[in-house]
Amino acid sequence: MNKFTLLLGVMLFALGGCQQADEIPETEAAFVLPEVVTLADFKLTHPRLGEYGIENTRGKWSLFFFGYTHCPDVCPTELFMMAEMMRAIEKNPSVVVQPPQVVFVSLDPQRDTPESLQQYAAFYHASFIGITGPQSTVDQLSKEMGVFYERVYHRNGDVVTLDSEEDVPEELKDSYLINHSASIFLLNPAGDLHAIFAPPHDPNRMIRDLAVIQGAWR
Amino acid sequence: MKLNIVRALGTFLLALCLFTVNAGELVVTDPWIRSAPPNAPALGAFMVLENHSGAEISVVAAYSSLAVDRVELHRTMMADGVMNMVPQKSIPVAPHSSTVLKPGSWHVMLIGPKKVPVMGQVVQLTLVLDNGTKQVVAATVRQGEKMMGEHAHDE
Numbered sequence: 001m002n003k004f005t006l007l008l009g010v011m012l013f014a015l016g017g018c019q020q021a022d023e024i025p026e027t028e029a030a031f032v033l034p035e036v037v038t039l040a041d042f043k044l045t046h047p048r049l050g051e052y053g054i055e056n057t058r059g060k061w062s063l064f065f066f067g068y069t070h071c072p073d074v075c076p077t078e079l080f081m082m083a084e085m086m087r088a089i090e091k092n093p094s095v096v097v098q099p100p101q102v103v104f105v106s107l108d109p110q111r112d113t114p115e116s117l118q119q120y121a122a123f124y125h126a127s128f129i130g131i132t133g134p135q136s137t138v139d140q141l142s143k144e145m146g147v148f149y150e151r152v153y154h155r156n157g158d159v160v161t162l163d164s165e166e167d168v169p170e171e172l173k174d175s176y177l178i179n180h181s182a183s184i185f186l187l188n189p190a191g192d193l194h195a196i197f198a199p200p201h202d203p204n205r206m207i208r209d210l211a212v213i214q215g216a217w218r
Numbered sequence: 219m220k221l222n223i224v225r226a227l228g229t230f231l232l233a234l235c236l237f238t239v240n241a242g243e244l245v246v247t248d249p250w251i252r253s254a255p256p257n258a259p260a261l262g263a264f265m266v267l268e269n270h271s272g273a274e275i276s277v278v279a280a281y282s283s284l285a286v287d288r289v290e291l292h293r294t295m296m297a298d299g300v301m302n303m304v305p306q307k308s309i310p311v312a313p314h315s316s317t318v319l320k321p322g323s324w325h326v327m328l329i330g331p332k333k334v335p336v337m338g339q340v341v342q343l344t345l346v347l348d349n350g351t352k353q354v355v356a357a358t359v360r361q362g363e364k365m366m367g368e369h370a371h372d373e
Contacts, residue, residue, distance in 0.1 A: 070259045073294045074301040076252055077321045080362035116257055123255030154305045174259070174287065174330060179302045198299055200322075 025216035029197060030209040036192035042141045044105065044133035045114040052131045054191045061100040061214060063197075064185040066147045068108035069120045070174075074182050076124075078201065079104065082184075083125040085203035095207050097214035100186075106132035107142065107149050107178055110168055139164065145193060149180035186210075188217060243271035244311065244347060249357035251328070252321065253337050261286075261334065263326040263343055263357055264319040269311040276308040276348040280326050283342035287330030294322050308348065321362060335359045 024032050039054060046052045063082065067075035082102050089099045104121040106112040109132045112120075121130035132138065142149060151162040153176040162168060168176055184201065188194040195213055197206060249265035263282075269275050280289045291306040309324050311317045319325050326343065335341055337359050345353045 069255075069257070072260045072292055072303050072327050073262055073321060073325060074303070076254060076258075076262065076362055111259075119257050120255040123258075148300055157307075159304075177303045179300055181299050182296070182301045183299060199296065199301075 023216065025212045027195070027209040027212055029201075029205050030186070030195045030213060031198065032195045032213060033193065036188065036190075036194050037144070038192050039144050039187075040140065042133075042137050044131040044137060044141075046129060046131050047114045047118050049129075052129070057101070057103075057187045057191045059189050061098055061189060061210070062103050062187040063100045064103045064105060064145065064187060066105045066107050066142055066145075066149065066180055068106050068178050068180075069112050069117060070108065071178070074180075075104075078182060078184070078199075079121065079124040079128070081201050081203055082206075083128075085206050086125045086127060088203055088207060096211045100210060102128045104128060104130045105138065105141065106130065107138055107147075107180060108151075109133060109135055109138060111173065135164075145185045146196070147181045147183070147185075149178055151176050151178050153177065186213065243273075244269055244275050244345075244353060246345070246353060246355045249343060249355040251335065251341055251357045251359045252362045253359050254334055256334050258334050259330060261328040261331055262321065263328060263341075264321065265326075265355065265357070266316055266318050267309070267311045268316040269313055272313045274310055274312055276310045277345045278308045278348050279346040281344050281346075282328055284328060284335060285332040286328045290327045290329060291324075292327045293324050296322075337361070 024034065041054045044052045049056065065075075065078055065082070067078070069075070086099070086102065089096055093099065102121075102125065104117065106117045112132050114130070114132055117130035117132050119130075121128040151164075151168070152159050153162070153172050154160075162176065182199040184197040184206075185193060186195040186197065194217075195209075197209070245268040247266045247268065249263065252262045252264070254261050263280075267275075267277065277291065280291065282289055291309050293304050293306050293309075295302050295304060306324075309317060309319070317324060339359045340356050341359070343355050343357050345355065347353065
C-alpha cells in the first residue's frame with residue numbers, strides 16, 4: 001500500500017460512515033475501507049442513460065476510474081486492463097459473484113463531451129459506461145473518493161499548473177495534460193464506496209479480490 | 219520512365235542510409251502502436267531501442283507517416299499513486315544498453331491523428347537521433363499490453 005492510499009484510508013476512517021462487516025476480507029491488492037463511505041448524490045451525464053447518479057450504481061458492483069480521453073498513456077492502459085478483466089469474467093462467470101459495472105468518469109469536461117467519452121470507453125469494452133458533467137460535480141465526486149488531479153501544461157521545460165476553477169486558454173486546448181490518481185474505486189450495490197485498488201493493477205488479481213469482497217458482503 | 223529511375227535510385231539511397239544506421243549503432247526492435255478508439259486524441263507508440271555502440275545515443279524527435287498534429291516524446295512517471303505524463307526533450311539510450319518504450323514508461327506520442335489507424339495497420343515512424351541521422355521503423359497497430367505490473371521489467 002502506498003502512502004497515498006494509507007493517508008486516504010485514515011482520512012476516510014476519520015470521516016466515518018456505515019460500519020463494514022465485522023471481518024474485513026483478506027485481499028491481495030484491494031484496500032477494503034474499514035467503514036464504507038456514503039457518497040453525496042451527483043448528476044453526471046451519459047448519452048444513452050441521460051442523468052447518471054448514485055441511483056445508477058445501486059444493485060450492482062461498480063468500478064469507478066477517473067481520467068480523460070486526451071490521456072496519453074495511463075487511461076488506455078487501465079481501460080484495456082479492465083476490458084481484459086471483463087473478458088475473463090465473461091469467459092468464466094463463476095469467478096465472481098456478480099460481474100462489475102465499469103464507469104469511466106472524465107475529469108476533463110472542457111474537452112470530453114458525454115458522446116465522445118462514451119465512444120472512447122465503449123471501444124475498450126461494450127459494457128463500459130462513460131460519464132461526465134459540470135466540472136464542479138466532477139470535482140465533488142473525485143474529492144469524495146480521494147482522487148487527486150491537476151491540469152498542467154509544459155512550457156520551456158517548466159510545468160505550469162492551471163487553477164481548478166480556471167478555464168483553459170484557447171491556445172492550450174489541445175496540449176494541457178491532467179496528472180491524476182490511477183486508483184480504481186469499488187462501489188458496493190448500496191452505492192457506497194467500499195474498496196480502493198491502487199496501481200499497479202492486474203486483471204486476474206482484480207478478479208480474485210472482487211470475488212473475496214463480494215463473497216464477504218452482507 | 220525517367221521518374222521511375224529517379225524513384226528507384228531514391229529508394230536505393232534510402233535503403234542504403236537505413237542499412238548504415240542499422241549496421242552501426244541503434245537497433246530498433248518490436249515497434250508497435252497501441253490500438254485506440256476511433257476518436258482517440260492521442261496514440262502511444264512503443265519499441266525497444268538497443269544501443270550497440272560505446273557512446274550514448276538519444277532520440278531527439280520523431281515523426282510519422284500518419285497525419286497527426288504533432289509527435290512528442292513522453293515519459294509516464296508515478297509518484298504516490300498519481301500518474302504524471304512528462305514531455306521529454308529526448309529519450310536516451312546508454313552505451314551497450316537498451317531503453318524500452320512501453321505503456322507506463324517512455325513512449326512516443328502521436329497527438330491529434332486525423333484518422334486513428336486500425337488493428338494491423340502499419341505506420342512508419344521516423345526517429346531523429348542526436349547525431350543527426352534518421353531511422354525509419356514500421357510500427358504495427360496492436361492491442362495494449364499490461365503496464366508496469368509485476369511482469370514488467372525496468373530498462
